Structures are given as C-alpha cells and as structure tokens.
Amino acid sequence: MGQTVIEKILSRNTGSLVKPGDIVTVSVDRVMIDDIMMPFIVDKFHEMGFEKVWDPDKVVMIYDHLVPSSQQDDVRHYKVGDRFAKENGLEHVYRSDGICHQLMTEEGYVKPGDVVFGTDSHTTTYGCVGAFSTGIGYTEMAAILGTGTVWIKVPETIKIAIDGRLPDHVMSKDVILRIIGDLGADGATYKALEFCGTTVEQMSISSRMTMANMAIEAGAKCAVFTPDEKTAEYCGTVLGEWERSLSGDGDAVYDKVITYDARGFEPVMACPSQVDKIQPVRLLEGTAIDQVFIGSCTNGRLEDLQAAARVLKGKKVAPFVKLIVTPASRKVYEEACACGAVKTLVEAGAILTHPGCGLCCGRAGGILWDNEKVVATNNRNFLGRMGTSKVEIYLASPEVAAACAVAGKIVLP
Amino acid sequence: MEQFTGKVWVLGDDIDTDIIIPTEYLALKTIEDMKKYGFSPLRPELASMIREGDMIVAGKNFGCGSSREQAPEVIKALGVRCVIAKSFARIFFRNSINNGLLLIEQPDLRDHVEEGEEISVAVNSHITYKGRQYPIASLPENLVEILNAGGLVKAMRARNGLDRRKENGTDGH
The missing domain is CATH 3.30.499.10 (Aconitase, domain 3)
Incomplete structure (x- = not known):
C-alpha cells in the first residue's frame, strides 16, 4: 500500500x-x-x-x-x-x-x-x-x-x-x-x-x-x-x-x-483574537490602525522585506502609525541592506530592529496598549500576545501590512 | 480505580497557552512566581480563586498555541486536579502527561456543567454530574506508564538508576 x-x-x-x-x-x-x-x-x-x-x-x-x-x-x-x-x-x-x-x-x-x-x-x-x-x-x-x-x-x-x-x-x-x-x-x-x-x-x-x-x-x-x-x-x-x-x-x-x-485566493487577515477568524481584506478596509509589524519566523525573510519595500518605495508611513520591521536573521538583514530594501523602508519611516522574536511574542520592541490596533505579519493574534489583552491584532501578509502602514488604516495593496 | 470529587471552573473553546501563562511572565524564576498570572489575560481573578483539588472544564482545543511547558506546570501549581475538555492541543497534551497533570477528553460535560458546581471523576471510566454519567476513554498504555512513574523526569531517573522503578503502576500521579 x-x-x-x-x-x-x-x-x-x-x-x-x-x-x-x-x-x-x-x-x-x-x-x-x-x-x-x-x-x-x-x-x-x-x-x-x-x-x-x-x-x-x-x-x-x-x-x-x-x-x-x-x-x-x-x-x-x-x-x-x-x-x-x-x-x-x-x-x-x-x-x-x-x-x-x-x-x-x-x-x-x-x-x-x-x-x-x-x-x-x-x-x-x-x-x-x-x-x-x-x-x-x-x-x-x-x-x-x-x-x-x-x-x-x-x-x-x-x-x-x-x-x-x-x-x-x-x-x-x-x-x-x-x-x-x-x-x-x-x-x-x-x-x-x-x-x-x-x-x-x-x-x-x-x-x-x-x-x-x-x-x-x-x-x-x-x-x-x-x-x-x-x-x-x-x-x-x-x-x-x-x-x-x-x-x-x-x-x-x-x-x-x-x-x-x-485563482480563488485573495488577500486576507486573521481578525482578533483567533488565527482561524479569517476575513478578506476588502471587507475590513477603512479600519484605523496604530501600528504595523513586519517580521517574525513567519514573514521576516528577504522576499517579505522586499515585498514591503516595493509598496513603500517613495511613500511615507502615515504620521500616527509606527511601522516596526524586524528581519528574521542577520543574514536576511545584510541581504536587505545590500539590495536597498532597508534604505527604502527607513526612508519611508520604518523602525528597523535587530533580528529576533521581539514583538511577535510580546516581549520587546513595540508593545501595545489598550484599544490599539496592529496589523502584523507574525503567526498569532491571541489575546494579550503583543501587549495588553485589549490590543487588537490583525495578521496579514507583508504586502498588505506595508500598504496599511502607508494608509494608516486597513487597505488592499 | 482512582476516584475524586471537586469544584469546577468553566472556560470556553481555544484556551491558548498565552492565556494560560503570558510570554511576559515565562522567564520568571519559578513556576510559583508565575502561577498568580495564570489565565490573567482572560480572567485576572481566576488564579487567586482556584483551590487545591478544583477542576477546569473547557471547550475544544484547550492548550493550543505555544510549546511552553510552563502552561501545564502553572495549572498544576494552582492545585488543579485535572482538566476536562472537549479536546486538547497536542503539545499541551504531551507536556501535561510528562508533568503528571491528568487530562480528560469529554465531549458533552462542558455544555451542561455550571461553574462552581461539583463533579466526581472515576479515572478511565466516567464523570458524574448531577446524577448523570459522562463516559471517558482510557489513556494509551505508554502514557499511563509515564503518569504512573510520576511524570517523565521520574521515568528517566528510574532509567538512569537513580530511583527504583515502581513495582506496580497503581500510584496514579
């Protein structure tokens, strides 16, 4: 058999x-x-x-x-x-x-x-x-x-x-x-x-x-x-x-x-606070956000940073939004520097942090407070994962996350 | 057959390990330091109200999320006798057995039981609540062996000749 x-x-x-x-x-x-x-x-x-x-x-x-x-x-x-x-x-x-x-x-x-x-x-x-x-x-x-x-x-x-x-x-x-x-x-x-x-x-x-x-x-x-x-x-x-x-x-x-x-796939998000609570981004458009996180073992690789950089090229992160980018490894960081992605991200207003788990597991580098909303490329949106238990976490792809950072709200790329 | 009675705390579906013990407390030195934060994102008061011998009854997928073994250890340290859920996430399940925390799968009890009520558990047989019996399955043999040894640490100590292996397997956990 x-x-x-x-x-x-x-x-x-x-x-x-x-x-x-x-x-x-x-x-x-x-x-x-x-x-x-x-x-x-x-x-x-x-x-x-x-x-x-x-x-x-x-x-x-x-x-x-x-x-x-x-x-x-x-x-x-x-x-x-x-x-x-x-x-x-x-x-x-x-x-x-x-x-x-x-x-x-x-x-x-x-x-x-x-x-x-x-x-x-x-x-x-x-x-x-x-x-x-x-x-x-x-x-x-x-x-x-x-x-x-x-x-x-x-x-x-x-x-x-x-x-x-x-x-x-x-x-x-x-x-x-x-x-x-x-x-x-x-x-x-x-x-x-x-x-x-x-x-x-x-x-x-x-x-x-x-x-x-x-x-x-x-x-x-x-x-x-x-x-x-x-x-x-x-x-x-x-x-x-x-x-x-x-x-x-x-x-x-x-x-x-x-x-x-x-052909049936489209950009989606996992909505607070379960990873299986999936909605198409088009139905969530307009929701105001406070922070965007691009990184983690899920989506912190070179192709992810490059996808974000393509969206952010020549644009600025919305003034009230903090965009935190964490390369998944030192090697990814070096490659993203070499190809110009890091320069693009920094010029757009991103905060680059050292490779590590950091914000994804809620320990450092961008912890959020009650009623804040974050669009994040990591893998979990559990209650209290990235700050207080009243933080709302929306999980998305790097491309969607970057587009949201520019708009200051949930949008399609 | 092992039997015990106790009061229940009732929780919902998908109680994840970040709820059981949030990451920010994982690097505290001991489980005793951590235990007061158990379930804090969901019910900050719960850890201080659980008494020795109480039980937790929950919905499906209890313990989903991270591999943090502090989760079953915190539950055990709070004095919880066993967790009864519709289903368990797999890493949490292994971690619990390895630490001698009894887990019981039961599909119906959660939807009937009220928080604060008493239930009686007859291990590997059934749970009794308000006169009704809820059947439960037996654990696989290799897991019973670990539970009977008192957890994986004790099983390994016996393997390494540090403790005498228990002669009979009736000690429970």
Whole structure:
C-alpha cells in the first residue's frame, strides 16, 4: 500500500513500515533549543540523572526570544545556556543572529527526510525542506538530550493540493491563513499537513516556510512539502533517490484531501483574537490602525522585506502609525541592506530592529496598549500576545501590512 | 480505580497557552512566581480563586498555541486536579502527561456543567454530574506508564538508576 510523505520519513527513521496510530520511537536527527526554555531544560536534564548530551553535533542552541534582553533576568538564560554548552561541548550556539526557525534552515541544520524536534511550537517550519519537525516541551527535550530518542504517534495526513497561479498581491501568507480558516484552529490537531500542486511547486522555499510555520495554528503536528531542486539548492545538498521519492503515493491513504484553485485566493487577515477568524481584506478596509509589524519566523525573510519595500518605495508611513520591521536573521538583514530594501523602508519611516522574536511574542520592541490596533505579519493574534489583552491584532501578509502602514488604516495593496 | 470529587471552573473553546501563562511572565524564576498570572489575560481573578483539588472544564482545543511547558506546570501549581475538555492541543497534551497533570477528553460535560458546581471523576471510566454519567476513554498504555512513574523526569531517573522503578503502576500521579 502506498504511503504519505510523513509515513515514508517515519518508516525510514524507525526501520519499520509505519501506519497512522502506531506509537513509535524515533531516532532524532537534530534538536533546536531556544533561550526562553534553556534553564528549565538544563534543570530537568540534571534532575533526570543525565550527565552528557547524547550527540553534541545534533544540538543547536539559539538565543532569540530574549535578545536583546528586555528584563534583567533574561541574561540568566544566556548564562545557563553558555555553561551547558561548555560542559557538553556544544558548538552550534547562536547568541544574536536571528530567530531559531530561520537559522535552523538557513544554516543548513535540517535536510530533507530528517526528524527534528524543537522547544517551540513553530518548529513545524522545517517541513518547508521536506523534514518531519515538531514542537515539544522542555521535559521531553531534556529526555531527548539524554537519550537521542522520543516516542511519537504516527499522524494521519491531510493532503492539501493547490494548483494554478496566485492572483497579484496574494502571498503564501494569504494562502495559509485561508487554509487555517477553512480547517479551523483545531482542524488538523494530531495530523500532518502535506502540501502539493503546481502553486506550491512554484513557490520559493521562503514562501513554503511561511506555510509550514503556521501549520500549528490549525493544530497540526507537522507540515511537509516535497523536496525539489529549489530545496536541494537551499539546503546545499543533492537529492538522492529516496529524497526524490518524498511525495505522497497515488494509493496512499489520507485523512482527507482538500483541493484549491489558486485563482480563488485573495488577500486576507486573521481578525482578533483567533488565527482561524479569517476575513478578506476588502471587507475590513477603512479600519484605523496604530501600528504595523513586519517580521517574525513567519514573514521576516528577504522576499517579505522586499515585498514591503516595493509598496513603500517613495511613500511615507502615515504620521500616527509606527511601522516596526524586524528581519528574521542577520543574514536576511545584510541581504536587505545590500539590495536597498532597508534604505527604502527607513526612508519611508520604518523602525528597523535587530533580528529576533521581539514583538511577535510580546516581549520587546513595540508593545501595545489598550484599544490599539496592529496589523502584523507574525503567526498569532491571541489575546494579550503583543501587549495588553485589549490590543487588537490583525495578521496579514507583508504586502498588505506595508500598504496599511502607508494608509494608516486597513487597505488592499 | 482512582476516584475524586471537586469544584469546577468553566472556560470556553481555544484556551491558548498565552492565556494560560503570558510570554511576559515565562522567564520568571519559578513556576510559583508565575502561577498568580495564570489565565490573567482572560480572567485576572481566576488564579487567586482556584483551590487545591478544583477542576477546569473547557471547550475544544484547550492548550493550543505555544510549546511552553510552563502552561501545564502553572495549572498544576494552582492545585488543579485535572482538566476536562472537549479536546486538547497536542503539545499541551504531551507536556501535561510528562508533568503528571491528568487530562480528560469529554465531549458533552462542558455544555451542561455550571461553574462552581461539583463533579466526581472515576479515572478511565466516567464523570458524574448531577446524577448523570459522562463516559471517558482510557489513556494509551505508554502514557499511563509515564503518569504512573510520576511524570517523565521520574521515568528517566528510574532509567538512569537513580530511583527504583515502581513495582506496580497503581500510584496514579
């Protein structure tokens, strides 16, 4: 019988033919640890009686949620992390280079077919290069650091096929928001999303990353794209026969198959305060806003900054609006400087901040107050996420966000 | 079979981890420091009103959002005996089991129960409220093992020879 992409990856990892519902123990190819969970992981690791991590080369530590520090105690997280890295001979440590999910793929730590875990829910991102990846808590991470293994339940797969050319001003963010709206915030709970079709084949790895990143907002365990030549180039690898076989078989069994015609997509927003509360931008036009945020592991890449720069070229941000732009990594920042996007954004009146999680998780760099409205390109608009619980967050694509910054209200690009 | 009775606090659908414990308090040193902020974006008064042995009854997708394990730890630290919801988000579910916080899926109770009322839970069997029984499913075996060990930390300690593995699995959590 045929297999889905995730079933193929997990079968190869475990050396046995798996099917949905099986509880299997996987060998972990790579783990990502972020700064906010650091002290908790180290405490649990020692409490469990472990002394050394199972394989230092497979561990990547990234300081991003708390960089630069915004509260005095944040520094403790770096200190605990640095000490743990030294004790265990960990060399893959990033202290101020960008957001964890961006760095994991950009720095080549994830390859097609890998099985990867991270202490952040948006670890689903790495499915953009054809890997199984998912978020876990700090206790499970401590156990993986000691053993190199973890149990998982093999998920059922929802196949999402999208064909055709997307209309102008529609980005992959609009596509995934619409899909989350259709599935609902728990519509893919415990399941894998498998994206296919000519629309996603035409997408850049960055655009696929936006979609895999947000799979968790429908509850998904993971999301996966079939690796292709773009993937190989991005990962700096050559696809072998097995990697090339990572598409869903014709006779694979799916939980369900959903098909979309790309021409049916339009710019949309997730309205306060649920990610699945999707409305077309055209129905929200005219709503006054106070701030715009372009950044995060969802939409802080070069193509996102360039899309915003195209909209903002020669224009000014509305005088009462603050536009905050946060590149996803130092590399993205450098590239955006080199191509002129940063100059355009700054001239338009944007506030550029250092790469990191910052405003997306509500810790720094633009926290909002009661009754303010923000259009943001990140992945969550939960109550209190970016300031007080009376802040209204509208999630959108970078192009829509940039257009709103100029207009001072919600508008179509 | 383990049985207990307690008062319930009733919450809605999609109670996310940012509501359970907002990011701004995640880097406080201990769960004890964090727990007074539990559920603060939604109901700032709730954390101070929950008493040891109370239960939370909620709608679908409880614990959706981030992987922060502080969420189940805060709920446990507040003294909550178990969370009963129509469904749970997966990372929250794993984190809860790993910390020995009992979660129960039950599709109907939420729509019938009133806040402040008492319910009785017979683990792996049913919940009783106002004389009516609401059936609940059994947990998979590998999860029961972790719960019985007292959480994943204790299971790993036993693996590493630090504690003696429990002889029987009846200790609950």
